[in-house]
Amino acid sequence: MNAFYKTQIVAVLALVSCSHVLAASDVERLGKDLTPLGALKAGNANGSIPAWTGGLTMTKDAFDSVKGYKNPYEAEKPLLTITAANAESYKDKISEGQLAMLRRHPNTWKMNVYPTHRSASFPQFVYDAVKVNAEHTKLTEDGNGVSEVKVATPFPVPKSGLEVLWNHLLRYRGNAVQRTNAGANIQAGGSYTLNKNRDIYLYNRDFRNDGSTEGNMLFYYLQETLAPPRDAGVVRLIQDTVNQTVAPRQSWVYTPGQRRVRRSPTVGYDTPTAGGLMTVDDVDMFNGAPDRFTWEILDKKEMYVPYNNYRFASRTNTYKDIIQTAHVNPALTRYELHRVWHVRAKLKPGMRHVYSQRDFYFDEDSYQILVAESRDSRGELWRLAETYIINYYDHQIVWTAGEGQYDLISGRYTINALAQEETPVNFDVKPDLQDFTPARLRQAGVR
Numbered sequence: 001m002n003a004f005y006k007t008q009i010v011a012v013l014a015l016v017s018c019s020h021v022l023a024a025s026d027v028e029r030l031g032k033d034l035t036p037l038g039a040l041k042a043g044n045a046n047g048s049i050p051a052w053t054g055g056l057t058m059t060k061d062a063f064d065s066v067k068g069y070k071n072p073y074e075a076e077k078p079l080l081t082i083t084a085a086n087a088e089s090y091k092d093k094i095s096e097g098q099l100a101m102l103r104r105h106p107n108t109w110k111m112n113v114y115p116t117h118r119s120a121s122f123p124q125f126v127y128d129a130v131k132v133n134a135e136h137t138k139l140t141e142d143g144n145g146v147s148e149v150k151v152a153t154p155f156p157v158p159k160s161g162l163e164v165l166w167n168h169l170l171r172y173r174g175n176a177v178q179r180t181n182a183g184a185n186i187q188a189g190g191s192y193t194l195n196k197n198r199d200i201y202l203y204n205r206d207f208r209n210d211g212s213t214e215g216n217m218l219f220y221y222l223q224e225t226l227a228p229p230r231d232a233g234v235v236r237l238i239q240d241t242v243n244q245t246v247a248p249r250q251s252w253v254y255t256p257g258q259r260r261v262r263r264s265p266t267v268g269y270d271t272p273t274a275g276g277l278m279t280v281d282d283v284d285m286f287n288g289a290p291d292r293f294t295w296e297i298l299d300k301k302e303m304y305v306p307y308n309n310y311r312f313a314s315r316t317n318t319y320k321d322i323i324q325t326a327h328v329n330p331a332l333t334r335y336e337l338h339r340v341w342h343v344r345a346k347l348k349p350g351m352r353h354v355y356s357q358r359d360f361y362f363d364e365d366s367y368q369i370l371v372a373e374s375r376d377s378r379g380e381l382w383r384l385a386e387t388y389i390i391n392y393y394d395h396q397i398v399w400t401a402g403e404g405q406y407d408l409i410s411g412r413y414t415i416n417a418l419a420q421e422e423t424p425v426n427f428d429v430k431p432d433l434q435d436f437t438p439a440r441l442r443q444a445g446v447r
Helices: 002-013 023-030 087-093 096-104 125-138 161-169 438-446
Strands: 079-082 112-113 176-186 193-201 216-229 235-241 248-256 260-265 293-306 334-346 357-364 369-375 380-390 395-409 413-416
Touching: 023 125, 023 369, 087 096, 087 293, 096 369, 096 380, 112 334, 112 413, 161 334, 161 357, 235 438, 248 438, 260 438, 293 369, 293 380, 334 369
Parallel strands: none
Antiparallel strands: 079 112, 176 193, 176 413, 193 216, 216 235, 235 248, 248 260, 293 334, 334 357, 357 369, 369 380, 380 395, 395 413
């Protein structure tokens, strides 16, 4: 570990036994030597990671109806390409899962590394709220919830693995979003059936540990299945909570064949999804309650991670361009050198989960998990996940343009959140809270 980063980690961990609220001197660092979200503003010693200077702030006319979001870095060429043949030379800057992926698919998978751009940016009201959070937000005693969080990012200078995780869980993704997206579960031979959904999210931005239902809501989610035809018309409603050990997420489903709404079993933790290629808590790189694992900061390090994937997100791509036999098309993906928080989650004694250990790599500038890897009950490396983020810069939202989960043993994988052939993501949608109730669910299915 770099000595500078190691000193930082030691200093941060030394504060764990103290109050969870930052000292005034640390709060004042936000926006000065730290970014408004708490990352180091300075670049690294050799300049391969530049200083953060505000990130991307482009106007709405930067969106192209044909290509989608214009690629600010379109003219750039890779600085280097990591393959199975040279991976040993870069072991200190790639994850164990990425190394395993290179070895699993030596002739087809590679990592094209481009110049680093710290493009993450957020609206000013987010920065203002984060500074307030730094002064007031605390973890609940068991770590399964938070108190007094406004908007996003409760812990801009995290002191523990749980605090880093909560920054991901409560990161800013706008007030609401509507998107049509596609995905597929790809078999080892390359066959797949495309699925499509229309999703609407409504996010809570005022989290309170006061016992109220409203204060414990994370988001409301409505999903209508569009394809394949056998599943078309199924509508799901999820009311997701912050502290799921107090109030688990609730879900309902409308089935057009039965023309009725029924309560779904509670889904979470290691419930299989995506044809058995993911667990429910793999979605969004991690979601749900953290209570079955211990969470430890191992490192803050420099690592090659998926970043600024505007070429991947381009609407000039078809799904056939993206989905290849064993992985997404590496000619379309972009990796950059960024600082990440490496957090390890270990299954607690007596708890049940198909994963015994999980490693997560969080972007220091957004707290989005960029890379994750999971081990089975025997401790063997099993799955690698990567999310291909962009800054939706007309709204200053850092979010995925596709998320891949790779089975390192079977060679199968799943890819979701693709929208290259769909209508653009709508961050200006203003859904009514009443749309996210079981009473409205049947109406949504009929429409």
